[in-house]
Amino acid sequence: MSINEIQDQIINDFSLLDGDMEMSNIYLMELGQKLTDLPEKDKIEDNVVKGCQSKVWLTAELNNDNVVFYADSNTAITKGLVSLLVRVYSNQSPQDILNSELYFIEKIGMSRFIGTQRSNGFGAMIKQMKLYAIALQAKTE
Amino acid sequence: MEKIIQNIDIKAIRKDFPILSQQVNGKPLIYFDNAATNQKPSSVIHALTSYYSHDNANIHRGNHTLADRATAAFEDTRKAVQQFIEAKEAEEIIFTSGTTESINLVASTYGRANIKEGDEIIISGMEHHSNIVPWQLLCEEKGAVLKVIPVNELGEIEFSKFEQLLSEKTKIVSIVFASNSLGTINPIRKIIDKSHQFGAIVLVDGAQAAAHLEIDVVELDCDFFALSAHKMYGPTGVGVLYGKRELLESIPPYKGGGEMIKEVTFENTTYNDIPYKFEAGTPNIADVIAFKNAIEFINKIGKETIAEHEIELLAYATEKIKKIDRVKIIGEAKEKVSVLSFIVDDIHHFDIGQMMDARGIAVRTGHHCTQPLMHQFNIEGTVRASFSVYNTKEEIDELIISLEKIIKIL
Ligand SMILES: Cc1ncc(COP(=O)(O)O)c(C=O)c1O
Numbered sequence: 001m002s003i004n005e006i007q008d009q010i011i012n013d014f015s016l017l018d019g020d021m022e023m024s025n026i027y028l029m030e031l032g033q034k035l036t037d038l039p040e041k042d043k044i045e046d047n048v049v050k051g052c053q054s055k056v057w058l059t060a061e062l063n064n065d066n067v068v069f070y071a072d073s074n075t076a077i078t079k080g081l082v083s084l085l086v087r088v089y090s091n092q093s094p095q096d097i098l099n100s101e102l103y104f105i106e107k108i109g110m111s112r113f114i115g116t117q118r119s120n121g122f123g124a125m126i127k128q129m130k131l132y133a134i135a136l137q138a139k140t141e
Numbered sequence: 142m143e144k145i146i147q148n149i150d151i152k153a154i155r156k157d158f159p160i161l162s163q164q165v166n167g168k169p170l171i172y173f174d175n176a177a178t179n180q181k182p183s184s185v186i187h188a189l190t191s192y193y194s195h196d197n198a199n200i201h202r203g204n205h206t207l208a209d210r211a212t213a214a215f216e217d218t219r220k221a222v223q224q225f226i227e228a229k230e231a232e233e234i235i236f237t238s239g240t241t242e243s244i245n246l247v248a249s250t251y252g253r254a255n256i257k258e259g260d261e262i263i264i265s266g267m268e269h270h271s272n273i274v275p276w277q278l279l280c281e282e283k284g285a286v287l288k289v290i291p292v293n294e295l296g297e298i299e300f301s302k303f304e305q306l307l308s309e310k311t312k313i314v315s316i317v318f319a320s321n322s323l324g325t326i327n328p329i330r331k332i333i334d335k336s337h338q339f340g341a342i343v344l345v346d347g348a349q350a351a352a353h354l355e356i357d358v359v360e361l362d363c364d365f366f367a368l369s370a371h372k373m374y375g376p377t378g379v380g381v382l383y384g385k386r387e388l389l390e391s392i393p394p395y396k397g398g399g400e401m402i403k404e405v406t407f408e409n410t411t412y413n414d415i416p417y418k419f420e421a422g423t424p425n426i427a428d429v430i431a432f433k434n435a436i437e438f439i440n441k442i443g444k445e446t447i448a449e450h451e452i453e454l455l456a457y458a459t460e461k462i463k464k465i466d467r468v469k470i471i472g473e474a475k476e477k478v479s480v481l482s483f484i485v486d487d488i489h490h491f492d493i494g495q496m497m498d499a500r501g502i503a504v505r506t507g508h509h510c511t512q513p514l515m516h517q518f519n520i521e522g523t524v525r526a527s528f529s530v531y532n533t534k535e536e537i538d539e540l541i542i543s544l545e546k547i548i549k550i551l
Contacts, residue, residue, distance in 0.1 A: 021166040021499035026550060029492075054491050075489040076551060077496075 003096055006088050007104035014108035024109065028080025035083040038072035049125045054078040056125055060132035065140045066091045067133055071125075081113060081122060089129050094137035098130060149446055155531045157182045168501030171536045176321050176349060176480050176527035177505055178371045182438045185375060188431035200426055201400060201417075215426055218433040219416070225436050226366060227357040228383055235389070235416045236429055239380035240348040241271040243367035244315070246382055246419065247344055248275035250392045251365075252313065258284035261310040263303070263341070265327070266292040266517060267320045270510045272346045276315060285312075292517060296323040296472035304335060311341040318350035322509035322525065323472025324455070324480030326354065333363055342388070348372055352439060352529075353448050353478045358383050374529075375435030376428035382419070389415045396421040447530045451479035454528040458537045465545060471523050479528040482509075485544075488551045490524045496547040497524075502540060 001009070017023045038047075042059050049056040054075035060067050069086045073079040088104070089097050105111055113122045155161050158180045163170050172180060192214070198207035200215050216231070223231045237243045252275075256262070262276050266289050280287045288311075290303045307314075314336040319326045333343045342364040347356065352373035358366050365388070370379035394401055394412055398421035403411040412418045439447065458481050462468055467486040485493060494506035507522040508515045515522055526540060 022496065025495055025499050029551070054489065075491040077492050 003088055003092055003100045007102070007107075010084060010087070010104045011107045019109055021109075025077055025080075028084075029076040030080070031083045032073070032076055032079030032081075035072070035079060035086065036070065038070050042070065043072065049128050056082055056122075058082075058125060058128055058132075060129070060136060062136050062139060063091070066093055067097060067136050069129060069132070078122070081110065082125065085125060085129065089133075094133040094140065097133040098137070102126065149442060149450055149530070151450075151531065151533055154442070155533075157184075158531055159183060159186070161531060165501040165503070166499050171502045171532075171539055173526040173528065173532065173536070173540065174503045174505045175529040175532075176372070176509075176525065178377065179352070179374055179529045180531070181374055181376070181435070184434040184438060185431050188434045189376065189427055192427045192430050196430075197427070199423055211426060211430070214430045214433070215424070218429050218436075221433045221436045222381055222383075225356070225440075226351075226368075226381075226383055227359055229359060230386060232415050233383055233386055233389065235382040235384065235419045236424055237367075237380040237382050238378055238425065239369040239371070240269075240346060240367045241380075243365075243380050243382035244272055244344065244346065245275045246395045247315075247365050247367075247384075248279045250395050250419075251342070251388065252276075252279040253282075254392055256280075256283045256285050256312055259310065260285040260312045261288050261306075261308070262286070262313045262315065263288045263290060263306055263311055263336075264315050265290040265298050265303075265317065267296065267298070267323060267325060267511060267514045268315075268317055269321055269346065269348070270512070272315055272317060273513070276313075286310075289513075290316075292514065294518075295474050296320065296325045297474045298325075298327055300328065300331065303332065307335060307339045307341070309339060311336065311339050313344065314341050315344040315346065317346040317348075319347075319354065319478040319480075320472070320511075320514075321349045321480065322482055322511045322514060322523065323474065324477035324482070324527075325472060325474040326350075326476040326478060329363070330361055333361055337362070349478055349480070353444075353451060355444060364388055370428070370432040370435060373435055374438050375432040378425050379428045379432050386415065389419070394418050394421070398422045400424075442530060450530055451528050451532075454532055454534065454537060455479040455481060457534055458526065458528075458540070461537065461541045462544070465541070465548065467548060468544070471518055471520065480525060481527070482523040482525045484520055484523050485548060488548065490522050492551060493524050493544070493547055496550070497540075497543060500539075500543045502543055504540075 038057050043057050047057045047059050049058050054073055056073045058071045060069045069090045071082045071086050073082050160180050196207055196210045198211045200212040219231045219234045222234045256279060276287055288306045290298045293299055316332055318329050329345055336343045344365040345363045347366050347368045351368040364385055366383040368381050371377040401413050401418050401421040403413050469484050471482040490506040494504055497504050505525040
C-alpha cells in the first residue's frame with residue numbers, strides 16, 4: 001500500500017470513533033500495545049527522540065531498498081501515535097517517505113500533538129524518520 | 142464543614158468566572174491546574190477592557206486627563222498590594238513581570254553588588270527553577286557557592302540541616318514559601334530569624350503563597366518577597382517584588398531606560414527614587430490596574446475563608462485518593478497549601494493527563510519546573526491537582542472516579 005492509502009485507512013479507522021477523545025486515547029493505546037517492542041539494547045540515549053514528557057526511541061534499517069522503522073515509547077498514548085507513524089512509513093522507499101505529506105494526523109484530530117510542548121517529540125519524530133530516509137537512501141544508490 | 146457551606150456560596154462564585162462554564166471534549170470543564178495559573182473573575186476581565194476602552198494612556202509622564210486617570214489607577218494597585226502584604230510603604234512595592242523577574246532582579250542587583258568569591262547562597266531542594274537558575278548564574282559569575290537545604294521523604298525541609306549550612310559566609314537565603322509541586326508550606330518565619338542571626342538577607346518566593354496564606358512582610362521580617370498576579374486571580378505578565386526600603390535604596394538599578402531616571406546627560410545619569418528606579422520603560426499598565434480587582438476579589442471573600450475552603454478540598458481529595466490502589470501521594474508535609482501531587486504505579490503521568498483531559502479535567506503533569514526535587518523522589522514527574530476557591534467536592538469526586546477508571550483501563 002502507498003503512504004497515502006495507509007493514511008486514508010487510518011483516517012477511516014478513526015472516523016468510527018466519532019471524535020471521542022477518550023475512545024481515541026484508548027484506541028491509540030491498543031495500537032501501541034500491538035507495536036513490536038524495541039529490543040532493550042536499542043533503548044539507548046542515541047536513539048531517543050526527545051519530547052517534553054514522553055520518551056520515544058526510534059531506529060531504522062533497509063529491507064529490499066525499503067525503510068523499516070522500529071520505535072517505542074515510555075508512555076502508552078505516545079506509543080500509539082508512534083505506531084501510526086511506523087505503520088505509515090515502514091516498508092516505503094526513502095524517496096516516497098521524503099516526498100510524502102502527512103495529512104492523517106490532523107484528520108484524526110491529533111494535531112494537538114504536533115508543535116506543542118507536550119509533543120515536541122512527535123514533530124521531531126517525523127523529522128527524524130525523514131532523516132533516516134535520507135541516510136538510508138544514500139545506501140541504496 | 143457546615144460552616145463553610147454557609148459562609149461561601151461557591152455556586153455564586155463560579156458564576157463570576159466565565160471560563161468555568163464551558164465544555165471540554167464534551168464534558169464540563171473541571172479546572173485543577175490552579176497552581177500553574179488560576180482563572181480570572183469577571184471584575185478582572187472587565188477592568189482590562191474598561192481600561193483600554195476609557196483610560197488608556199502612558200503613565201507618570203503625561204499632562205492630560207487620561208494620563209492622570211491611568212497613573213492614579215496604576216498607583217492605586219501599588220497601594221492595594223502594599224496593604225495586601227502589609228508592607229510599610231507603597232514605595233517598597235515594585236512591579237515586575239512575575240515572580241521569575243522579581244527573583245532575577247534581586248540576583249542581578251543586590252546579588253551583583255554584594256556577593257563576592259567564596260560567599261554562600263542557600264536555597265532549598267524544593268525550589269522552582271526560577272529560584273535556582275538566577276542564583277546559579279550569580280554564583281558562576283562571582284565564584285560564590287550555592288548550598289541546598291535537603292528535603293525529607295514527606296517533602297519537608299530538614300531544618301537542622303539548614304542550621305548546619307548557615308555560617309558567616311551565608312549572604313543570601315532564597316526560599317519558597319509554599320512548594321508548587323508538593324504543596325509544602327515552609328517555616329518561613331523561623332528560616333528568616335535564623336538567617337538574620339548570621340547576617341544573611343532572605344528572599345521569599347511567595348508565588349504559591351500569595352493567594353492562599355496570610356502575608357505580613359513586616360511581621361515576617363523578610364528582606365524581599367516575590368509574587369505573581371496570575372496565580373492570584375489576576376492577569377498574566379504582572380508580578381511584584383517587595384523589598385525593604387533601605388535595601389532597595391542601597392542597590393543599583395536593574396534595567397536602564399525611561400521612567401527610572403531623574404536626569405540624564407551623556408556624562409552622568411542620576412536615578413529616580415524607589416520604586417521607579419526599578420521600573421524602567423512603559424510598564425504593563427493595563428494588567429497592573431486589573432490586578433487591583435483580583436486583590437479586591439480575594440479580600441471580598443476573605444483569604445482565611447478561601448484557605449479554609451481549599452484546605453477542606455485538599456483533605457477531602459487526599460483521603461479519597463489514598464484509598465485507590467497503586468496511587469502514591471508525593472508531598473505529605475504536615476502543613477500544605479491545596480496542591481495534591483501523586484503518581485500511579487506503572488502508569489506514566491503523561492497518559493493520566495491525556496485521559497483526564499479527554500474527560501474535561503485539567504491537571505498538570507510533569508516535573509513542574511522542579512527537576513532537582515523530582516530526582517530526589519526518583520521520579521520523572523507527577524500528576525498534580527491544585528484547588529482554588531471555585532472548585533467543589535463534586536469536581537473532586539469526578540477526579541477520583543476518573544482516576545479509578547483510567548487505572549482500570551491502563
Ligand atoms: C513556587 C514558584 N516560584 C516561581 C514561579 C514562577 O512564576 P512566574 O512564572 O509567574 O514568574 C512559580 C510558577 O510556577 C512557582 O510556582
